[in-house]
Amino acid sequence: MEYSPLSIKELIGEKGDEQKTMDQVDVQVVAEYAAEDADVTWQLRGLFAPLLKEKNQEKVFHEVECPLIEVLVGMEYEGISLDTEALLQISESLVLDIQTSEKTIYEMAGREFNLNSPKQMGEVLFGEMKLVEKPKKTKTGQFMTNEQVLTSLEKKHPICAEILNYRQASKLKSTYVDALPETLNSRTGRIHTTFHQAVAATGRLASSDPNIQNIPIRTERGREIRKAFIPRVSGGLLLSADYSQIELRIIASISGDPGMKQAFEQGVDIHLVTASKVYGIPLDEVSREQRSKSKMVNFGIVYGISAFGLAQRLNISRTESADLIKAYNSEYPGIHKYMEKTIAFAQEHGYVETLTGRRRYLRDINSRNATVRGAAERNAINSPIQGTAADMIKLAMARIHRDLEKGEFQTRMILQVHDELVFELEPIEKEEITKIVEEGMKNALPMDVPIEVDIGVGANWLEAH
DNA sequence: TCTCTGCTCAC
DNA sequence: CAAGTGAGCAGAGAC
Structure with a gap:
């Protein structure tokens, strides 16, 4: 299927020479494209062709996507500031770490090679060092050297941990620390991402040039990078609001499963409840490991689970993972029924x-x-969930944006990361904004379970979490 | 310069 | 074979 994804920048000129400068963009005009001007709406229709293939999609087009256009224009226009000095410091420390790792790896390997080449890495580890008898291969016949493989071999040879450290450091350096400052707009001094409104198959947004939806947070060094996203004025604040367990709440609501609904109504830790159900033990007897496994099962449910996939993720036997899924299905019968019904619907309607x-x-x-069929079945289960979450936050964005305009607030919505919204906060507006954002997100779509939103404020993106 | 591959970052 | 949705980087090779 060939179609041009809708990028807001397509409406305001191509990237590069043809692109209008930010202040030439008439936000109102772009917003009216969809809302009023039928003459221009056809362009949007062309770009949204996949959405409009069926009559039913008109509703999503008019009620979700069109009101969102001016919101995205505003967000791209506002951009976000970056603490380049902090990034420079991180870069220096990464350089040192990378150099040390490099030397150690060369010594352990007995020779120098290009550490950034997975092909050469595989040859060294498995062709020369023979770390394992039967190394896994990629579909092109290369030795596999990814994180999962190297982690499993950490005990066999210290070079594995060193490579993982090297990989992490060089990923952070090349993709974020060095690349982000290059994207700063010379006129505004800020980062202006491009949000893509109609590229993801499920209805999610995507972000590029730069992608601000995959800024690190998992590791200590990664969090340092997130700290470099700061308010535009010194002393200013960022406000972050994110949905808690949104996809599980959606599957609970759509499926109507009484057990999972009750867990959310009572506000208890859903992974703990799941563990208690699946292992048939009281809540206070659930071990860390049991909770952690149950958490993975909950994720697996959302993605469309297979016993094999779960076993691999959890590093457990296939029988154990099959038993977990079996117990899950009988403890949450509504979820199981929903999945079967969804697949049957897909088979009938396509x-x-x-x-x-x-x-x-x-x-x-x-x-x-x-x-092939299994993959489609997992899509059938995952898409309504991920897509409903996308619809919900898109509706919330339009609503909140409208409220901010109506109240003539100085606070601006600046980022969206799937289940999170980030705002450049005018500090004196904090109380009112918190209420508007919380209500806007909670009530975007009618749900049969409570929707929770966590809100934080801070001097950088990390602290706002 | 373009495309593919392998890998890794996020939700 | 075997967990859903994305984007970006470096290497490798085609053109």
Whole structure:
């Protein structure tokens, strides 16, 4: 299927020479494209062709996507400031760490090679050092050297941990620390990402040039990078609001499963409750490991689970993972029924849809090839959930943006990261904004379970969490 | 310069 | 074979 994804910048000129400068953009005009001007709406229709293939999609187009356009224009226009001095410091420390790792790895390997080449890495580890008898290979026949493989071999040879350290440091350096400052707009001094409104199959947004939806947070060094995202004025604040467990709440609501609904109504830790149910023990007897495994099962449910996939993720036997899934299905029968019903619907109609009627077509749902069909079945289960979450936050964005304009607030929405919204906060507006954002997010779509939103304020993006 | 591959970052 | 959605980087090779 060939189509041009809608980027707001397509409406305001191509990137590069043709692009209008930020202050030439008439936000109002762009907003009216969709809302009023039928003459221009056809352009949007062209760009949203996949959405409008069926009559049903008109609703998503008019009620979700069109009101969002001016919101995204505003967010791209505002941008976000970057603490380049902090990044420079991180870069220096990464350089030292990378150099040390490099030397150690060369010594352990007995020779120098290009550490950034997975091909050469595989040759060294498995062709020369023979770390394992039967190394896993990629589909092109190269030795596999990814994180999972190296982690599993950490005990066999210290070079594995050193490579993982090297990989992490060089990833952070090349993708974030060195690249982000290059993207600063010379006129505004800020980062202006491009949000893509119609590229993701599920209805999620995507972000590029730079992608601000994959800024590190998991590791200590990664969090340092997130700290470099700061308010535009010194002494200013960022406000971050994120949905708690949104996808599980959506599957609980859509499926109507009483056990999972009750867990959310009572406000208890959903992974703990799941562990208690699956292992058949009281809440206070659940071990860390049991909770952590149950958490992975909950994730697996959202992604469309297979016993094999879960076993691999959890590093447990296939029988154990099959037992976990079996127990899950009987403890949460509503979820199980929902999954079966969704797949049956997809088989009959060739598509699945979200709560607002956003469709995803699944041509492979009746494929005779089990692998291909399995992938389509997982899409059938995941898309309505991920897509409904996307619809919900898109509706919330339009609503909050409208409230900010109506109240003539100085606070601006600046980023969206799937289940999180980030605002450049005018400090004196904090109380009112908190209320507007919380209510806007909670009430975006009618749900049968409580929707929780965590809100934080801080002097940088990390602290706002 | 473009495309593919392998890898890794996020939700 | 075997967990959903994305984007970006470096290497490697085609053109």
